[in-house]
Amino acid sequence: MHIRRSAEDIAANRARYEEHQKKGLEFAPKALPGKSPLPAAEIPADKIVHREVIPGGWYWWTKVKTNEVLRVSLDAGFSTIALVAWNAADRTERLNLPDTVKLQWTTGLSKGRVIFSDMGRVMFSIVEDTSGAHDCLVGGSTLASVSAKYGVPYARNTRDNFVIAATKLGLDKRDIPAALSLFAPVRVDAEGQFFWNADLLNGADYIELRAEMDMHVAFSNAPHPLDPNPVYASNPVTVTRIAASAPAADDLCRTATAEAMRGFENNAFAAL
Structure with a gap:
């Protein structure tokens, strides 16, 4: 049964949420940084484990090791590319976007944020x-x-694409979590409606995701449902696996928020 809530109830619920959000965001030891510079720095040849160019419409999956970095870059023009991930040691543990949003009080995933699994552990650091x-x-x-x-x-x-990738990993479509869409400038307006804000894009954008556990990661290079382009026009996207190096003790992603610190404590506990 659907219960229609009054404007007063909605406003009261929003006020409670915003108060909890304010407390959660205030308990952050470090301020998050600004955007990374363009163009991207060259990756030394001896640090490249593998480089894959995913054609428009296609998919690719790879295994990454702890502390390896995945650079996803728009070297050939704009595309949205989605990803999902599973713990390589226990693939019942997978990417969890609702927890990622809830634990960090934001849908704005950017440099300094982390991406959680459904076990409360950190899978990626941005x-x-x-x-x-x-x-x-x-x-x-x-x-x-x-x-x-x-x-x-x-x-x-x-x-x-993700069904095919999951099948090749011996998984079922039921094992596919909600996908994170990279380079998809979706925002929510004052009325709660999704909209596409292309002004957030900068041309040859890139993101680097550090693996915080051994994982299987699948990518799909297909148009986002809200992309306003009326033509199916996904360009190739480059994914580069960069060799692992241990993060510093004061690494930003590991120390920027209380939620991230708890997530990394869960990672450490699971490794015992």
Whole structure:
């Protein structure tokens, strides 16, 4: 049964949430930094473990080791690329965007933030980021959405790409978590509606994600459902695996927020 709440109830609920959010955000030992500089620094050749260029419409998956960094870069023009991830040692543990948002009191994932698993552990740290334009609310495209939008009976889409990747990993479609869409400038307006804010993008954007556990990571390079371009026009996206190096004791992502520190404590406890 649907219960219609009054404007007063909605306002009171919002006030309570904002008060809790304020307390959560104030308990942050470090201020988060600004955006990373453009262009991206060259990666020394001896630090490149693998480089993959994912064509528009396609997918790719890889295993990453703890402390390796994945640089995802728009070297060939704009595209939104979605990702999901599983703990390589126990693939029942997977990316969890609702917890990522809830524990950090924000949907704005940018440099200094972390991405949690459904076990309260940190899967990724965002160590570099030029846009902050990443969507953890809407999710990826489906066959129905791309067929309706682009007027074709079939076009490659996020959901089907992840089903293929999961199958190759011996997983089922039920094992696919909600996807994080990189370079998707989705925001929420005052009325609670999603909108696409292209002004957040900077051209040859990139993001670097440090792995905080051994993982299987799958990518899908397909248009985002809210992308206003009426043409199916995903450009190739480059993903570079960078060799692991131990983070410093005062590493920003590990010490910026109380929630991140608790998440890394859970990582350490699980490793015992």
